[in-house]
Amino acid sequence: MILAIESSCDETAAALVDDGGRLLSSVVASQADLHARYGGVVPEVASRRHLELCVPVVERALEDAGVGFDRVDAVAVTEGPGLIGALLVGLATAKALAFARRLPLIPVGHLHGHVASLYLEPEPVAPPFLVLLASGGHTLLAEVDDHGPGMRVVGQTLDDAAGEAFDQGARLLGLGYPGGAALERLARDGDDHAHEFAVAMAGREGLDLSFSGLKTALRTAVLAAGGDDAGRADLAASYQRALVRSLVSRTMRALEVTGRDTLAVVGGVAANGVLRAALEQECARAGVRLALAPLALCSDNAAMIASAARFCAALPYPEYLARDAYATA
Numbered sequence: 001m002i003l004a005i006e007s008s009c010d011e012t013a014a015a016l017v018d019d020g021g022r023l024l025s026s027v028v029a030s031q032a033d034l035h036a037r038y039g040g041v042v043p044e045v046a047s048r049r050h051l052e053l054c055v056p057v058v059e060r061a062l063e064d065a066g067v068g069f070d071r072v073d074a075v076a077v078t079e080g081p082g083l084i085g086a087l088l089v090g091l092a093t094a095k096a097l098a099f100a101r102r103l104p105l106i107p108v109g110h111l112h113g114h115v116a117s118l119y120l121e122p123e124p125v126a127p128p129f130l131v132l133l134a135s136g137g138h139t140l141l142a143e144v145d146d147h148g149p150g151m152r153v154v155g156q157t158l159d160d161a162a163g164e165a166f167d168q169g170a171r172l173l174g175l176g177y178p179g180g181a182a183l184e185r186l187a188r189d190g191d192d193h194a195h196e197f198a199v200a201m202a203g204r205e206g207l208d209l210s211f212s213g214l215k216t217a218l219r220t221a222v223l224a225a226g227g228d229d230a231g232r233a234d235l236a237a238s239y240q241r242a243l244v245r246s247l248v249s250r251t252m253r254a255l256e257v258t259g260r261d262t263l264a265v266v267g268g269v270a271a272n273g274v275l276r277a278a279l280e281q282e283c284a285r286a287g288v289r290l291a292l293a294p295l296a297l298c299s300d301n302a303a304m305i306a307s308a309a310r311f312c313a314a315l316p317y318p319e320y321l322a323r324d325a326y327a328t329a
Helices: 032-036 043-065 084-101 110-119 162-172 180-187 212-225 229-258 273-286 303-309
Strands: 002-006 011-017 023-030 074-080 105-109 129-134 139-144 152-156 262-266 289-292
Touching (some): 002 043, 002 084, 002 303, 011 043, 023 303, 032 043, 074 084, 074 110, 074 303, 084 105, 105 303, 110 129, 110 262, 139 229, 152 229, 162 229, 180 273, 212 229, 262 273
Parallel strands (some): 002 074, 074 105, 129 262, 262 289
Antiparallel strands (some): 002 011, 011 023, 129 139
């Protein structure tokens, strides 16, 4: 049984998964309300909140699973990428827990975790497949050939991540933070053809993405509207349509280039209903199998980290005491 901790950004999470990939418990403590007043995540605030939440979240995960810590065989933890202070809190907690019982520690990459959200029971998805990973911090297309951490990136964002573009668009529309879900709700009342926002073509074989120009176009349109609340829904719908169109067109192009017949979609943006519907339609038309991450596992969580840990190398006691997280450019 693996106990996992995730603290890469503004969710403090813990989960327990057994060797067969059955999820026994998953607890996520969001800090969204804490950061809303700043319009985005403040790294130092997030780190201090993780310090307060890590132990209670782990205790709750054990309680929900109905097991004691003596039943845990290994401790897994996200070691990057993420906010360096937040990662250090999770890593220190995991090292202390593992050291207390001389358990092995399993460091897990956050992106591998998102992909591994597909490997849990009751309906696990087996590689190989092409994956669209779209979240607040990362957006990429990659070929996945096995359950391990390796993947071959064939396309990625050159600037903003898709989730970041959703959140910043919501902020421009006065919807606050986090804004992806709020923008989707507002867009339901709007005309998604009211504004024609251009979708940038970028990079290798047209597989890379760019959202900064789209965000600038929305800002220009918002300023031109001059505070007209009646037009906000149209702006939201048109902006969402452009974002989704960009993701879907690159993804379908990547399927053609790679020749893959299965598409997996993971990450926070995978919860967007318009994106899910568009991909379902396009994949059905192209005869491609579509595997969508469960809604509960789209945003950051520890269940996906525990799932990935089953396919990662474990560090024996006490070797992991020298393990650390590092800030990178």
